[in-house]
Amino acid sequence: MTRTTAIPFLDLVTVHEELREELVSVFGAALETGAFVGGPMVEEFERDFAKYCGTQHCVGVGSGTDALRFALVAAGIEQGDIVITVPNTFIATTETISQAGARPAFVDVDARTYNMDPEKLRQYLESECTIDDRGRPIDRATGSRVTAVVPVHLYGQMCDMDAILEVAELFNLAVIEDACQAHGAEYFSAKENRWRTAGSMGRAAAFSFYPGKNLGACGEAGAITTNDGDLARRARMLRDHGQARKYYHDTEGYNGRLDAIQAGILRVKLRHLTKWNAGRRRAAARYRDLFAEAQASEFPPFEPDWAKSIYHLFVIRVPYRDVLIRQLADANIGTGIHYPVPLHLQKAYECLGHEAGDYPVAESLAPEILSLPMFPQLEYAQQVRVVKTIQEFAAEITPAEHSFKYAGGAV
Numbered sequence: 001m002t003r004t005t006a007i008p009f010l011d012l013v014t015v016h017e018e019l020r021e022e023l024v025s026v027f028g029a030a031l032e033t034g035a036f037v038g039g040p041m042v043e044e045f046e047r048d049f050a051k052y053c054g055t056q057h058c059v060g061v062g063s064g065t066d067a068l069r070f071a072l073v074a075a076g077i078e079q080g081d082i083v084i085t086v087p088n089t090f091i092a093t094t095e096t097i098s099q100a101g102a103r104p105a106f107v108d109v110d111a112r113t114y115n116m117d118p119e120k121l122r123q124y125l126e127s128e129c130t131i132d133d134r135g136r137p138i139d140r141a142t143g144s145r146v147t148a149v150v151p152v153h154l155y156g157q158m159c160d161m162d163a164i165l166e167v168a169e170l171f172n173l174a175v176i177e178d179a180c181q182a183h184g185a186e187y188f189s190a191k192e193n194r195w196r197t198a199g200s201m202g203r204a205a206a207f208s209f210y211p212g213k214n215l216g217a218c219g220e221a222g223a224i225t226t227n228d229g230d231l232a233r234r235a236r237m238l239r240d241h242g243q244a245r246k247y248y249h250d251t252e253g254y255n256g257r258l259d260a261i262q263a264g265i266l267r268v269k270l271r272h273l274t275k276w277n278a279g280r281r282r283a284a285a286r287y288r289d290l291f292a293e294a295q296a297s298e299f300p301p302f303e304p305d306w307a308k309s310i311y312h313l314f315v316i317r318v319p320y321r322d323v324l325i326r327q328l329a330d331a332n333i334g335t336g337i338h339y340p341v342p343l344h345l346q347k348a349y350e351c352l353g354h355e356a357g358d359y360p361v362a363e364s365l366a367p368e369i370l371s372l373p374m375f376p377q378l379e380y381a382q383q384v385r386v387v388k389t390i391q392e393f394a395a396e397i398t399p400a401e402h403s404f405k406y407a408g409g410a411v
């Protein structure tokens with residue numbers, strides 16, 4: 001391999017080439033039956049995905065964003081409620097809280113896992129809320145009811161769900177997992193003494209099948225998983241204009257159905273997901289070994305012993321991130337930043353009145369995180385080149401430059 005060969009951040013071509021015939025036959029089947037929206041392909045995928053996640057129900061919808069929005073509404077979130085999540089996530093997490101009529105409130109993340117810190121969740125509820133006579137927390141500053149929490153299993157690693165579920169139960173909060181990056185991730189519940197799969201632990205969970213996700217459609221798609229039959233029924237109505245049967249509308253809803261061709265494609269790809277996730281875990285272990293061998297100062301992701309991450313992303317932490325990106329780009333190595341600006345500092349959320357310093361952990365991560373190439377087919381030789389390029393660059397930069405870049409890179 002020459003130095004100029006491109007190492008993509010994500011390869012969406014090889015994986016579909018390998019399955020080409022099977023995927024094309026899904027399209028053929030749809031043409032033959034004319035079932036393009038709903039129908040058996042959607043139902044079969046829903047059945048398979050519920051089984052994969054270990055839940056009783058799966059409701060296929062148009063996107064991960066639809067899944068979050070419908071799950072929140074179906075869980076009973078009402079106009080004016082407060083829903084808690086974290087600032088370092090994709091904006092769909094908070095957009096859908098607003099679209100469900102609620103207001104997003106943030107708690108900071110754990111400095112090692114980058115996921116919701118259950119202690120900070122508890123602190124917010126204990127010190128910034130009063131409890132009404134029905135045991136429900138009321139945010140003191142706004143007088144609004146706090147009704148749900150959305151833990152985000154970021155980068156493919158589950159949040160500390162035992163702790164989050166315990167706090168949620170204490171304060172009567174619905175837990176809606178944002179599992180859009182975590183298809184097949186596992187969590188060891190000490191409380192239940194068994195491994196649990198992402199999307200099976202809250203009241204409901206939202207999955208995205210955007211093409212770049214670990215399980216991706218060839219277009220837009222998403223799903224809700226839940227063990228709550230009533231919630232699943234409400235979600236089914238919401239995705240289909242609020243109708244319980246054709247043209248009888250119990251509520252207003254949305255056009256948020258899962259496309260049948262995408263469902264058929266997802267069903268084919270789901271059969272490979274366990275193998276692909278294992279490939280990502282292998283690639284992550286190799287990155288870890290390579291960084292350790294190089295005695296690198298870059299922080300690879302932290303995986304607690306209670307988590308099996310499926311490495312949707314492999315995110316390192318480096319103080320000189322922005323210069324390193326250019327260096328890697330020059331060496332034809334693709335990277336990404338997930339995400340450059342924490343949500344509470346986004347222009348879209350000026351209305352929430354936050355300022356720099358409100359969520360120091362999330363803010364300290366934003367200028368330093370760097371997502372390296374990661375996909376199941378990533379090869380060892382490619383990873384060697386990625387780590388070597390980073391090391392060559394790190395060797396050139398002096399400690400003084402580190403701290404200069406560090407200060408200059410702050411949000």
Ligand SMILES: *Cc1c(COP(=O)(O)O)cnc(C)c1O
Nearest residue numbers: 063064065090092180208209210
């Ligand atoms: C991708 C993603 C979503 C939204 O999914 P779409 O299918 O793009 O609507 C929501 N939350 C997180 C954390 C995501 O990564």
